Amino acid sequence: MTSVTLNAARPASGDDWMTIRQQRTSNALSQAHDDGLTSFEVVSREGKILTLADGSSCVEFISCSYLGLEAHPALVDAARQAMERIGIHLSASRGAMSPVYLRQLENLLSDIYAGASVTVFTSTSNAHLGVLPLLGSGKMTGYPTRGSVRWLVDRTAHASMQVLRGVMSQFGAVQRVDTHDIDALRRHLAECASDQVTPVLLVDGVGSMSGLLPVLELSALLEAAGGYLYIDDAHGISITGRHGAGYAFENLGHRLPPNTLLAGSLSKAFGGAGGFIVLNAGYDTTQLRSLANPLVFGHTISVPLQAANVAAAQLHLSSDITALQRALWTNVRRFDQKVEQQMLNASLQAPIRGALFATEKQGSDAARAFRRAGFIVFPVFYPIVETGKAMLRCAISAVHTGEQIDSLAHQINAQPNRTEA
Incomplete structure (x- = not known):
């Protein structure tokens, strides 16, 4: 992902970018790890349903394998x-x-x-x-x-x-x-x-x-x-x-x-x-x-x-790729139509959407609600987004079912603190 800190010009203090990142990074990501909201250990999967090391199952919207070809x-x-x-x-x-x-x-x-x-x-x-x-x-x-x-x-x-x-x-x-x-x-x-x-x-x-x-x-x-x-x-x-x-x-x-x-x-x-x-x-x-x-x-x-x-x-190089691309963009359009408040990347020809939150706590609370509902998305904080803010990154795939897409959109719509992209 894009790094905010690496883009910044070197300040007059002479601190290197790693020092700056360390100074500005909160414990939000490590806390998300401790709370079981990220760093998931996968035992097996069937389609987009994962079985995790703790015995639970969930639908993932994290993988960058947007066409499902890895399986x-x-x-x-x-x-x-x-x-x-x-x-x-x-x-x-x-x-x-x-x-x-x-x-x-x-x-x-x-x-x-x-x-x-x-x-x-x-x-x-x-x-x-x-x-x-x-x-x-x-x-x-x-x-x-x-x-x-x-x-x-x-x-x-x-x-x-x-x-x-x-x-x-x-x-x-x-x-x-x-x-x-x-x-x-x-x-x-x-x-x-x-x-x-x-x-x-x-x-x-x-x-x-x-x-x-x-x-x-x-x-x-x-x-x-x-x-x-x-x-x-x-x-x-x-x-x-x-x-x-x-x-x-x-x-x-x-x-x-x-x-x-x-x-x-x-x-x-x-x-x-x-x-x-x-x-x-x-x-x-x-x-x-x-x-x-x-x-x-x-x-x-x-x-x-x-x-x-x-x-x-x-x-x-076969016709299979066209069918997979068509399935991906059908799912992306379906998701955009179901979500009530505009997300980051909405309507763009990109398979990633971002739900933005004004504070890290609001983002973590939303990720926790998603987890309870049986979905996992990727909660990100600084340096991926501005200091103090949060985003839930949702990756849509050609192999998500229509029901899974609709359920994710419903879960996003239920979050009270989401901000407009």
Whole structure:
């Protein structure tokens, strides 16, 4: 999720962001843990009904697997067969050896992304860590820079990018920007031109709790300024777009502009595990494999999950993905129609909704009421929301039943202290 603290400019006191976060963070989350309102231990599940370690059962609206693919028989069977053939993992970097599924997966992802070059990492965070330093160095093949780069980090960009500011600053200055203020963004780009540096704008496509960004317009702005747009669309992958290519790629017209880099997740709606980077067709991936630290020094995704990723990619290239997307958006529309007071992200093409509360206590009390009613959602506090406030994050899936959607909406409507988004 997006971090408020990481976005803040470093204060005059010189305190680092971790110290600031510690100073501003209350005990609300730890208290929610102690009260059994989060950190649930799952024993088994059937659809969206979980059996927890305390013996209780509940309907969950927490998982980021928005299409329910993680329990699809094709993925489960593929993982089981791979484990029987090779084992749990090969315990080696991909430069040393990798299961055959890795090459298959990257080829299938290239098909999903209209022939673009795709490299798989163990996580989206590791994709950022591997690609951004290479881009910032000016030595990335096909992505030249003039002078140094200037990183323009959107205020709602995911924490996995925000936390790399210290790494990015080795290659150029880092500035916080608000991409919703296009006029201000244009001024930042004009300053980059005046200073003869290359702007690199870092954004989310579908934010975990921050709505959607007009990535096509942003890509064009950066192209005109001689810069690059770097998109983390982890939450947008699979839920929309041809072959489940995601919100950002769909918004770009199902083509990757030469100045745009797209990072995605295999661990959310895709149904498997890991992350990936989409680059221009023809990019020499041996450069990443030889220079990106997570690929040079880290292990590959475990074998059964790689095989599950391949099965998921094959489903994405079939008609099955369209039916799952349709089911997801039917549930999202149903939920929006049933909720009486507008929630965060309401009416947007995003599967996440947020119920806001003016105080942490009100949010915790609401989470407690949900738990008693047999539902679990994710209560979040600072730094996800403003200091002293709270939000219940509700993730809607294609595999929720209509009755479950209606019951959640009824429970939200029953909360007396919710504030308007």
